[in-house]
Amino acid sequence: MASASDDDPRIGDISEGTVLRAILARTAPGEHTLLGPGDDAAVIAAPSKSVVATADTLVEGPDFRTAWSGGYDLGWKAAAVNLADIAAMGAMPTGLLVSLAVPRQTRLSFVERMADGFREACAALAPGCTVVGGDLTVSDLLVIAVTALGDLEGRAPVTRAGARPGDEVALAGELGAAAAGLALLFDRFRDGETPVPVDRTALDTDERRALDAQLRPAPPVRLGAVASDAGATAMMDVSDGLALDAARMADASGVTLSLSGAAVDALASGADRARAVGGGEDHGLLATFPAGRLPDGFHRIGVVTERGVDGVLVDGAAIAHAGWDPYRDWDGAL
Amino acid sequence: MASASDDDPRIGDISEGTVLRAILARTAPGEHTLLGPGDDAAVIAAPSKSVVATADTLVEGPDFRTAWSGGYDLGWKAAAVNLADIAAMGAMPTGLLVSLAVPRQTRLSFVERMADGFREACAALAPGCTVVGGDLTVSDLLVIAVTALGDLEGRAPVTRAGARPGDEVALAGELGAAAAGLALLFDRFRDGETPVPVDRTALDTDERRALDAQLRPAPPVRLGAVASDAGATAMMDVSDGLALDAARMADASGVTLSLSGAAVDALASGADRARAVGGGEDHGLLATFPAGRLPDGFHRIGVVTERGVDGVLVDGAAIAHAGWDPYRDWDGAL
Structure with a gap:
C-alpha cells in the first residue's frame, strides 16, 4: 500500500528530471514562446528588436518565512514582483525564467504549488507571459531567483530619469497595504520568535486584504504600457516604499517630487502616513506625466518642481523615514 | 586609523546600494546594452526579433565550496556555464543577469572579485556580452543565480531534436577534465571531511589544467554559432557528462548515437574512459552534422544511426554509467 510520502516524495529523493517534468506539466506554453523548456535555452519573441530584462x-x-507563505504564495509573489519591474519600463512581460534552490526535505507538492502560483500570477497580471525556463538545485535554504523578460511593443523605455518640472506625479496601486500585512504577521502569527501558520479566520476583511497584499501582491502590470502610451516621462515600481523610491526618481531626474499628504493618505486605505510612505513591497507604479495626461488607473499625488534641497517633499516638508530595506528590515524584526 | 575591515567591509554592514555600486564600477557597458543597470530593468538588443534565454x-x-573556489572563480564559472547554454542553441550571448544571495559576513572584496570573474569570463569567452542587471540579497547561504541572454543573429535555433541517421557526431571541447579536477579537490584538499584551500604548488601541470577546468571552465562559446552556420542538425552543452547528455540528444532526436571509444579517449587528455563519458561540468559542445560538414574546432566522435534499443553506444556496446548529477554527486561525496 502506498504511503503519503510515495505520493508526495521529498525533492532530495527524486531526480531533477522528475521534478522538472512535474513543474512543466503545470506550465502551459505562452504566446511569446518560440521554443519552450527542454533544450539548453528557450527562445522568446522580441518583436521590438530589444528585450527588457x-x-x-x-x-x-x-x-x-515558509510558516507564513505557502508554495503557491511564493510562486505568485516571485512572479508578481518581477512582472512589476517589466511594467515599470512601459513593457509587456513575455516570459519568466525561474531558478529554484530547494531543501532536500521539501515535498514535491510544495514545488508544484509554486508552479501553480507562477502560472496563475502570470495569467492574472500579465496574460500571455509564462515560465519559459529555469533550473533546480538542492540547497539548505529555499531561494527563488526569477528573471522576467518583456517586450516594449515599439515604445521607448520609460526610465526614472525623465521627470520634468511641471509634470504631475501619479501612482497606480496602493500604499502601505503590504507593510500592514507584514506587521500583522509579526504581531499576530508568532510563537515567541517563531513564525506560526496564519489563521485567516482570526482576521477581519481589511486584515485579510492586507495579508493578501503582502503574500500575493497584485501590481497593476498592464498599466505600465498604458502609462507609456499616455506619455509618462518617468516611471518605476514602488518596491522599497514611496519615500525611498520617489527619492530615487527625483535624484535620477534631477528634480523634486512635491507630494500631497492627503493624496497619499487616500491611496493608503487605512494605513497610517508613516506606513504609507515608508512601507515596502506594494509594487504600485509611480510615474510622472505632462500636466493633464494621467490615464485611468493613475491617481495624482503631487507635482514635479525644480530641484530643491530635498528630492521628496510631503506637504512641503522633507520626510525623515528612509524607506524599506528588505536587506535589513525582515531580519531586524525577528 | 582605518582598519582592514573599514577598507573591506562585510556585506551585512553596508547598504545594498553601496554593494551594487561597487559591483557596477567593475562592469563596463556592453555593445548590446541599450539601457544598462540603474533602472527597474535593462534593455538589451535583440536584432533577430527573438531572445535566447x-x-x-x-x-x-x-x-x-568557498574553501576551493574564490570569488573570481565563482563569477567566472557562473558566467561560463550559462554562456555555454546560449552557444548550444547556435546563438551569441548578449547579456547576463546576476542574482546574488550572499551571507552577511562576506567581505565586499569577495563580491568585487566575483564581478571581475563575470567580466573577464565574458571578455574571454563571449566578447560584447556583459552583466546588464541583477540583484543582491543577504542569505545564510551563497547562491549565484544567473540568466544569460543571446541573439541568434538570424539563425534558426539548433535544438537537441534534429540529429538524423547518417549524420556525424562531433564534440568541441574536452572530456573528463572538470571531473578530474573535482576528484583532485576531494582527494587532496580536505582535512578529514572539511575542504581546505588549494595549494597549487603541490600540483603538476596536468593537475593544474584539470583544476582550472573544474574551477574556471572555458567552454567554446564562439563555436556554437560556427556549428550552426556549418549546418549542425542538433547541438547541446555537455554539462552532465557525455553519456547522459548524448542519451538526452538521442532520445530527443529519436536516434542512436554510436560513438568511437578511441575518439572519446582522444578528447579525454589522460582521463580514463569512465571519467571521459561520465564526468560532468566540461561544458563542451556536442553536435551532429551532415557527413563531411564538421567545422574547425569540432572533432568527430561517432555517427548517428537509426534508433536501437540504446540511445548511446560506445564501440557498439551500451554504457552503464548514468552520468553526472550535480543534484547528488557533490553532496554524496562529502
Missing part, C-alpha cells in the same frame, strides 16, 4: 530573488529568511 | 544557478554545497 530584470531579476529579483526571494530568499528564505530576509524575504519570506 | 537560459538560467543556471550555483549553490554553495551542491555546486561549490
Whole structure:
C-alpha cells in the first residue's frame, strides 16, 4: 500500500528530471514562446528588436518565512514582483525564467504549488507571459531567483530619469497595504520568535486584504504600457516604499517630487502616513506625466518642481523615514 | 586609523546600494546594452526579433565550496556555464543577469572579485556580452543565480531534436577534465571531511589544467554559432557528462548515437574512459552534422544511426554509467 510520502516524495529523493517534468506539466506554453523548456535555452519573441530584462530573488529568511507563505504564495509573489519591474519600463512581460534552490526535505507538492502560483500570477497580471525556463538545485535554504523578460511593443523605455518640472506625479496601486500585512504577521502569527501558520479566520476583511497584499501582491502590470502610451516621462515600481523610491526618481531626474499628504493618505486605505510612505513591497507604479495626461488607473499625488534641497517633499516638508530595506528590515524584526 | 575591515567591509554592514555600486564600477557597458543597470530593468538588443534565454544557478554545497573556489572563480564559472547554454542553441550571448544571495559576513572584496570573474569570463569567452542587471540579497547561504541572454543573429535555433541517421557526431571541447579536477579537490584538499584551500604548488601541470577546468571552465562559446552556420542538425552543452547528455540528444532526436571509444579517449587528455563519458561540468559542445560538414574546432566522435534499443553506444556496446548529477554527486561525496 502506498504511503503519503510515495505520493508526495521529498525533492532530495527524486531526480531533477522528475521534478522538472512535474513543474512543466503545470506550465502551459505562452504566446511569446518560440521554443519552450527542454533544450539548453528557450527562445522568446522580441518583436521590438530589444528585450527588457530584470531579476529579483526571494530568499528564505530576509524575504519570506515558509510558516507564513505557502508554495503557491511564493510562486505568485516571485512572479508578481518581477512582472512589476517589466511594467515599470512601459513593457509587456513575455516570459519568466525561474531558478529554484530547494531543501532536500521539501515535498514535491510544495514545488508544484509554486508552479501553480507562477502560472496563475502570470495569467492574472500579465496574460500571455509564462515560465519559459529555469533550473533546480538542492540547497539548505529555499531561494527563488526569477528573471522576467518583456517586450516594449515599439515604445521607448520609460526610465526614472525623465521627470520634468511641471509634470504631475501619479501612482497606480496602493500604499502601505503590504507593510500592514507584514506587521500583522509579526504581531499576530508568532510563537515567541517563531513564525506560526496564519489563521485567516482570526482576521477581519481589511486584515485579510492586507495579508493578501503582502503574500500575493497584485501590481497593476498592464498599466505600465498604458502609462507609456499616455506619455509618462518617468516611471518605476514602488518596491522599497514611496519615500525611498520617489527619492530615487527625483535624484535620477534631477528634480523634486512635491507630494500631497492627503493624496497619499487616500491611496493608503487605512494605513497610517508613516506606513504609507515608508512601507515596502506594494509594487504600485509611480510615474510622472505632462500636466493633464494621467490615464485611468493613475491617481495624482503631487507635482514635479525644480530641484530643491530635498528630492521628496510631503506637504512641503522633507520626510525623515528612509524607506524599506528588505536587506535589513525582515531580519531586524525577528 | 582605518582598519582592514573599514577598507573591506562585510556585506551585512553596508547598504545594498553601496554593494551594487561597487559591483557596477567593475562592469563596463556592453555593445548590446541599450539601457544598462540603474533602472527597474535593462534593455538589451535583440536584432533577430527573438531572445535566447537560459538560467543556471550555483549553490554553495551542491555546486561549490568557498574553501576551493574564490570569488573570481565563482563569477567566472557562473558566467561560463550559462554562456555555454546560449552557444548550444547556435546563438551569441548578449547579456547576463546576476542574482546574488550572499551571507552577511562576506567581505565586499569577495563580491568585487566575483564581478571581475563575470567580466573577464565574458571578455574571454563571449566578447560584447556583459552583466546588464541583477540583484543582491543577504542569505545564510551563497547562491549565484544567473540568466544569460543571446541573439541568434538570424539563425534558426539548433535544438537537441534534429540529429538524423547518417549524420556525424562531433564534440568541441574536452572530456573528463572538470571531473578530474573535482576528484583532485576531494582527494587532496580536505582535512578529514572539511575542504581546505588549494595549494597549487603541490600540483603538476596536468593537475593544474584539470583544476582550472573544474574551477574556471572555458567552454567554446564562439563555436556554437560556427556549428550552426556549418549546418549542425542538433547541438547541446555537455554539462552532465557525455553519456547522459548524448542519451538526452538521442532520445530527443529519436536516434542512436554510436560513438568511437578511441575518439572519446582522444578528447579525454589522460582521463580514463569512465571519467571521459561520465564526468560532468566540461561544458563542451556536442553536435551532429551532415557527413563531411564538421567545422574547425569540432572533432568527430561517432555517427548517428537509426534508433536501437540504446540511445548511446560506445564501440557498439551500451554504457552503464548514468552520468553526472550535480543534484547528488557533490553532496554524496562529502
